[in-house]
Amino acid sequence: MAPTIPGFGYRRVPVADDVALNVAVAGSGSPIVLLHGFPQTHLMWRHVAADLAADHTVICPDLRGYGASDKPSETDGTAYAKRTMAADIIALAHALGHERFALAGHDRGALVAIRAALDHPEAITHLASLDVLPTLDMWDVMHGTGAAVGFHLYLMAQPPGLPEQMIHATADAFFGHFLDVWTNNPQAIPAEIRAAYLSASRAAVPSIVADYRASAGIDVEHDRADRDAGNQLRMPVTVLQQDWGAALGFDAAALWNAWAPGLRHTTVSCGHFMAEEAPADVVKAIRDLLARC
Template sequence: MGGIPGLDERTVSAAGVDVHVAEGGAGHPVLLLHGFPQTHLAWRHVAPSLAEDFRVVCADLPGYGASSPPAGEDSPAAYAKRETAATMVALMRELGHERFSVVGHDRGALVAFRAALDHPGVVENLAVLDVIPTVDNWAALHGAGGVFAFHLYLLAQPTDLPERMVGADPDAFFGHFLDGWTSEPDAIPADVRSAYLSASRAPGSIHAICQDYRASAFVDAAHDEADRDAGRRLTMPVLAMWQDPGDFVLPFDPRQVWASWAPDLRTRVLPSGHFLPEERPAEVTAAIRELLARS
């Protein structure tokens, strides 16, 4: 699998992390952050279009893809979204961008949310795709709904059990999500699927992914709760997009959840599976452009 057409790839050192990025275009800077179990290639359809009018930076999250793990102690706290968000802000500064917009999907959206909440003077616009803040997500999970989110519990186990279990057949584990979370069979073609699996199957990558999920269980939720209790809210324009759940009844209302954090909110619901940037790239790109028009 090659790179994203029109974007140049390199590795940039930021906050002690070697962050792999693909970047291109000119104009207002936009940081695109991928989800699980993916890499910056998740934006291969969206980024080239945005790069026609914006400076686009697609980054592999620390420990994912070709980016190194966080610097310092190997602990869930090092993978906290607060720490990863600070690394992404440092990355953009290394690239010459003091202010920028950020768009995230899944895990990347949690990092984007934290960047916007912790660095309101830096993040001008925020878009979050198919996710809600960690504290709200844990509160909503109960009963049979937990069946569909089993990986949140498995990967967060505080021992090396998940590493050992996933490591026994990583392609089957990660492939389960790549295949089962999409409503479009061709949305993730064989070469991209292979690239995602290749990036995820190494023992170090598996461990980094588990640490990311441990952070959500044991660190991120506490950060969110403290900020919510302190009345902190997102001060910039926010776009929240999610897949139409169809007949499945969500245990939460995404619009209501995001409205509690974002006074300046717009929303989109798309007929799609989980991987919105790959299944509905035209609609996702159009919605992002509409948000960025406010810059």
């Protein structure tokens, strides 16, 4: 049996034509939706979600294309646009009875959360982003030998065919590589959770690649349109990042400030998977965010 978050109930919630999300829900009180990253599922929030559920309604979906959620085929370049994935989250919250809610995302989930907050500011009360830059800035700062850390971004940006074949051929090694090199504390991802991540990713190669391919195309177009129009994140925003900005030669806080006038930017001393490596820090940051007006 696949692992679950203890104390959470599970359901499938339709959010679009032929797309339903696998969702874990627990708690009561003001709602917060937690969006996972790559190569993970909603299970990455297991520690944080359990704490927040003491006084909030906590909603942890698998993103479309990931985990046990539906994985529609990409036909026109929009199925895995962050705008489409963000619309899923708005529909999910509405289906569960929440017109307004707080939103936190890690990695790929943070990109979805940012897009949701830009496209649906009336719905998002607070925004937390964990260890990612907005898509447009990410591509702008990737250059020279420092860009080698993002080799997967370039691989999965290639036209359909070769990336999927290469990753299928060595799926466990490919996805396991990131679980290994992006964590400072391997014990933070125990064997049964790691196995669940690998199994879910192995079954989702085409949709994962489509998600990343969208970030090299249509997602950039959407971000650039917002930047040109002067659109910003007007709700309270918290950004948590590991100490990689200086190492790669850019000021992450300055890049984020251009998008979020109400920004609080904090560096966390851990690896990329901070909700698993430093859950107490993440919980504190989210609780502090939710206390802001």
